[in-house]
Amino acid sequence: MITIAPSILSADFANLGRDVQRVREADWLHVDVMDGMFVSNISIGVPVVKSLRKFTDQFLDVHLMIEKPVRYVDAFADAGADLLTVHLEADMPPGIQAALAAMERRGVRKGIALRPITAAEAVLPYLDKVDLILVMTVEPGFGGQAFMADQLPKIAAIRRYIQERNPACRLEVDGGVDPVTARQVVEAGADVLVAGSAIYGAPDPAQAIRALRGE
Numbered sequence: 001m002i003t004i005a006p007s008i009l010s011a012d013f014a015n016l017g018r019d020v021q022r023v024r025e026a027d028w029l030h031v032d033v034m035d036g037m038f039v040s041n042i043s044i045g046v047p048v049v050k051s052l053r054k055f056t057d058q059f060l061d062v063h064l065m066i067e068k069p070v071r072y073v074d075a076f077a078d079a080g081a082d083l084l085t086v087h088l089e090a091d092m093p094p095g096i097q098a099a100l101a102a103m104e105r106r107g108v109r110k111g112i113a114l115r116p117i118t119a120a121e122a123v124l125p126y127l128d129k130v131d132l133i134l135v136m137t138v139e140p141g142f143g144g145q146a147f148m149a150d151q152l153p154k155i156a157a158i159r160r161y162i163q164e165r166n167p168a169c170r171l172e173v174d175g176g177v178d179p180v181t182a183r184q185v186v187e188a189g190a191d192v193l194v195a196g197s198a199i200y201g202a203p204d205p206a207q208a209i210r211a212l213r214g215e
């Protein structure tokens, strides 16, 4: 079962409600939070997640591209996030463990993300504790970048680890996902696909979601 998570980073923020409605047939909504430090872009934060929670029943998949994310777990849990994903590069291991423990306490699903430079093995200390692993197939920070095919072996390696150690864990891929690259990442083992430009740049976002599912 492939889950599609439209990235609202590619939506029109002046018409966010309308753009969320346009992707209502997607299972999840992917929310990119950027602090201008962990990545060079600044996007949206807690108040937007809170407004989205009132507006939609879609699963809110919140990708934290922020330094020391443990500081914000409670705020995003209060805002209504269903899943919080933190980058392994965003803090030292005790800080990442603390963020995961805070999510556990708050009953929020737990994700870890890897920049393209980070090796597959980096997930191993966390694999039994998380609900999702996110492999970035672009440098985090901006939508509309080209898919990095050199990440495919990493996706396949992480899929093998998941099968061996935590088969319920989801494997999400984000960056440059379109109907062609979607097939490649699903073949490598991904089961959650994030897409911004391929959905919001399409004349019919609902049709674009179906195309990503391979329908």
Ligand SMILES: O=C(CO)[C@@H](O)[C@H](O)COP(=O)(O)O
Binding pocket: 007, 009, 010, 030, 032, 063, 138, 139, 140, 141, 142, 143, 144, 145, 174, 175, 176, 177, 194, 195, 196, 197, 198
């Ligand atoms: O997290 C990010 C970028 O940092 C992504 O979620 C992008 O927003 C995906 O956009 P496309 O590559 O699909 O245009």
